[in-house]
Amino acid sequence: YVNLDVSHQIMLKKNAEFIVQQGKGILAADESPSSIIKRFNSIGIENTAEQRRIYRQLLFTAPDIQQYISGIIMHEETFNQSNDSSISFPMMLTQIGILPGIKLDRGLESLTINTNETTTLGFDDLEKRCEDFFNRGARFAKWRCVLRINKLKNQPTEVAILNNAIILARYASICQTKGLVPIVEPEVIPDGDHDINICQRVTEKVLATTFKALSDYDVYLEGCLLKPNMVTPGQEAKKKVKSTDIALATITALNRTCPPALAGIVFLSGGQSEEDATINLNELNKTFYQSKRPWPLTFSYGRALQASALKAWSGKRENESNAQQNFLKRAMANAAASKGEYDE
Ligand code: 13P
Numbered sequence: 001y002v003n004l005d006v007s008h009q010i011m012l013k014k015n016a017e018f019i020v021q022q023g024k025g026i027l028a029a030d031e032s033p034s035s036i037i038k039r040f041n042s043i044g045i046e047n048t049a050e051q052r053r054i055y056r057q058l059l060f061t062a063p064d065i066q067q068y069i070s071g072i073i074m075h076e077e078t079f080n081q082s083n084d085s086s087i088s089f090p091m092m093l094t095q096i097g098i099l100p101g102i103k104l105d106r107g108l109e110s111l112t113i114n115t116n117e118t119t120t121l122g123f124d125d126l127e128k129r130c131e132d133f134f135n136r137g138a139r140f141a142k143w144r145c146v147l148r149i150n151k152l153k154n155q156p157t158e159v160a161i162l163n164n165a166i167i168l169a170r171y172a173s174i175c176q177t178k179g180l181v182p183i184v185e186p187e188v189i190p191d192g193d194h195d196i197n198i199c200q201r202v203t204e205k206v207l208a209t210t211f212k213a214l215s216d217y218d219v220y221l222e223g224c225l226l227k228p229n230m231v232t233p234g235q236e237a238k239k240k241v242k243s244t245d246i247a248l249a250t251i252t253a254l255n256r257t258c259p260p261a262l263a264g265i266v267f268l269s270g271g272q273s274e275e276d277a278t279i280n281l282n283e284l285n286k287t288f289y290q291s292k293r294p295w296p297l298t299f300s301y302g303r304a305l306q307a308s309a310l311k312a313w314s315g316k317r318e319n320e321s322n323a324q325q326n327f328l329k330r331a332m333a334n335a336a337a338s339k340g341e342y343d344e
């Protein structure tokens with residue numbers, strides 16, 4: 001690896017493997033202030049920096065959370081905030097044995113005129129931001145790209161797939177030179193009425209193109225994580241499928257496209273209910289599939305770890321412990337599912 005000395009490679013591999021260690025996964029708590037507004041509105045909470053701090057503190061201080069969670073992805077705002085005792089969140093997490101992660105992308109922008117296809121922003125001062133966050137405790141990073149399925153428009157187009165793959169590869173290579181494990185997230189979003197076969201085919205094309213780009217940019221796969229969607233029908237599809245169908249289609253797509261050298265795969269929940277996200281992850285980790293794939297498969301869930309906790313909290317200090325119990329219930333269930341041991 002031309003860009004990476006051996007000590008860097010060792011650190012990246014060690015941290016990537018730490019994140020996907022048996023029975024643990026990631027809490028994605030990196031909603032931007034403007035995107036968490038939807039979640040706060042749903043429970044009637046004012047969207048202020050202090051409310052966001054209180055909410056994140058509640059999640060991060062849930063008792064024994066480190067038994068189930070190995071890494072937490074934060075938005076820059078949260079990364080810069082502190083707990084009630086003025087200990088910064090990244091420092092506090094490091095102290096309890098959780099790796100702090102940072103969302104480095106700066107959201108989506110139209111790819112071309114007159115299309116709803118997107119590219120992702122965030123290359124301005126990226127090297128400097130990586131250095132800075134690393135020095136303040138971050139050990140991994142996330143960057144999300146979005147691909148949309150629209151059969152009538154033949155989307156995602158080749159241009160969208162290629163552009164987003166190259167962006168992810170460039171981000172990943174910059175992260176690694178600065179010591180951060182990159183999470184590469186090319187999300188095929190579930191909007192639409194397409195069936196599971198179309199999602200599988202699109203996911204395969206997106207992943208194959210992404211790994212070609214990662215190779216072109218000399219990304220060190222042993223120190224890199226993939227955050228894909230599970231292969232499911234679109235949310236408006238008439239025909240529903242079973243978790244066994246989702247597991248088979250997902251494993252097939254991953255096996256056809258992801259090199260065995262990759263350190264691990266951490267799924268997003270992408271609008272699945274809390275229970276569905278757990279059941280599907282559990283199915284993917286059942287013995288039948290264990291022998292068929294070479295990487296650990298675990299969770300990097302946002303909504304599927306937080307939905308019931310957020311509702312239980314409803315912005316009130318007296319509900320905090322109840323909210324933490326709701327969050328821990330999901331964390332524990334998904335930790336079990338990452339071993340194929342979830343009992344419904
Ligand atoms: P969801 O699990 O809510 O899809 O969020 C995960 C994530 O980090 C998307 O970028």
